[in-house]
Amino acid sequence: MSMIHPTAIVDPKAQLDSTVEVGAYSIIGPNVQIGARTVVGPHVVIEGHTTIGEDNKFFQFSSIGAAPQDKKWAGEPTRLEVGHRNTVREFCTFNLGTTQDKGVTRLGNDNWISAYVHLAHDCQVGSNTIFSNNAQLAGHVEVGDWAILSGYAGVHQFCKIGAHAFVGMYTSLTQDVPPFVLVSGNPAGARGVNIEGLKRRGFTRPQIDAIRAAYKSIYRNNLTLDEAKAALAQQQADAPDAAQHIGAMLDFLGSATRGIVR
Incomplete structure (x- = not known):
């Protein structure tokens, strides 16, 4: 039995493992590669030069691999790379990179990405992170392994968040957060060590x-x-x-x- 819903549109040039599932009305572009056992829910658009690993789950209404929201982008073949075993919930937007930086936006492995999360161009996100609903990364942001971003946290472009850091709800982050540090507030302030984590x-x-x-x-x-x-x-x-x-x-x-x- 086909794992691709008859209403889905998958470009013939796309490279999908035979175990990939694609839900109703989803669209997969020609330069997309998707690894084994990944599930693409209904009404998901995956486009651009996008590579997705194994055992990922994309819930409905996400836009993955769209053009960067950067006026300097002129159609260059920049990329999006997603690792393995990530959960991506509803209405997420992951953009391609730009030639002004690494040329690639990356998401590592075993991340939990909640609804309405935005990963802008050239962001580099590690593994085992948690992004709560509406966490937003501007361009060129780096997030280390095991970091947690609470709901509605907003991160200014070029900021770095260290491994095991914790960013509180509604935090407005305009500077870097060292590893292990818990920050919250608007503007953000250091509140201690992420001891519980x-x-x-x-x-x-x-x-x-x-x-x-x-x-x-x-x-x-x-x-x-x-x-x-x-x-x-x-x-x-x-x-x-x-x-x-x-x-x-x-x-x-x-x-x-x-x-x-x-």
């Missing part, structure tokens, strides 16, 4: 304590950013069990381009 992911008490100490060096000890970096370097040496995690915070501070939420 770290516990759920198996971080040990000594590791969490070391991350909290690093957080205090950045946010609570009245240090300049350079002084905080020096403090983190010392803490990294003193806490071998958490050295990798403190190192991730230190590396992030060195690469922040818009300044960090403080």
Whole structure:
């Protein structure tokens, strides 16, 4: 039995694994590749140079791989890449990249993307993230693994959100968020460490304590950013069990381009 509904329109040039399901009235363009066991619900449009991996689920009314909302885009063959085992709920919009950046918008693996989420051009989203309803990313945003964006969170273009960070509901984010940090408000402010998330992911008490100490060096000890970096370097040496995690915070501070939420 065919896995493609008779009302769906699938371009003959599209490359779909034989196990892909396509629902009623969905449209699949000629430059689309879709991996095994992915399910495309009804009324979904997938277009552009879009590659989708295995075991994904796209719910109804999403627009995947449409042209970037960028006036500089002139039809270049930029791309969208979606990994494996992602859940994409209703009315989501994922755009292609632009030649002004990496030329590709990426979504990793095992992400939970709720309804009305927008991933703009050139966004780079890691794996195991959660985006609640109406979370919105402007262009060129980077989101690390295990990060959580609550409902209606809005992220300014070129911002970076570190791994395991948590962005609260209705937060307006215009600066970078270091790994493990919980931010909320409009404008956003740092509210502590995402301790509950770290516990759920198996971080040990000594590791969490070391991350909290690093957080205090950045946010609570009245240090300049350079002084905080020096403090983190010392803490990294003193806490071998958490050295990798403190190192991730230190590396992030060195690469922040818009300044960090403080």
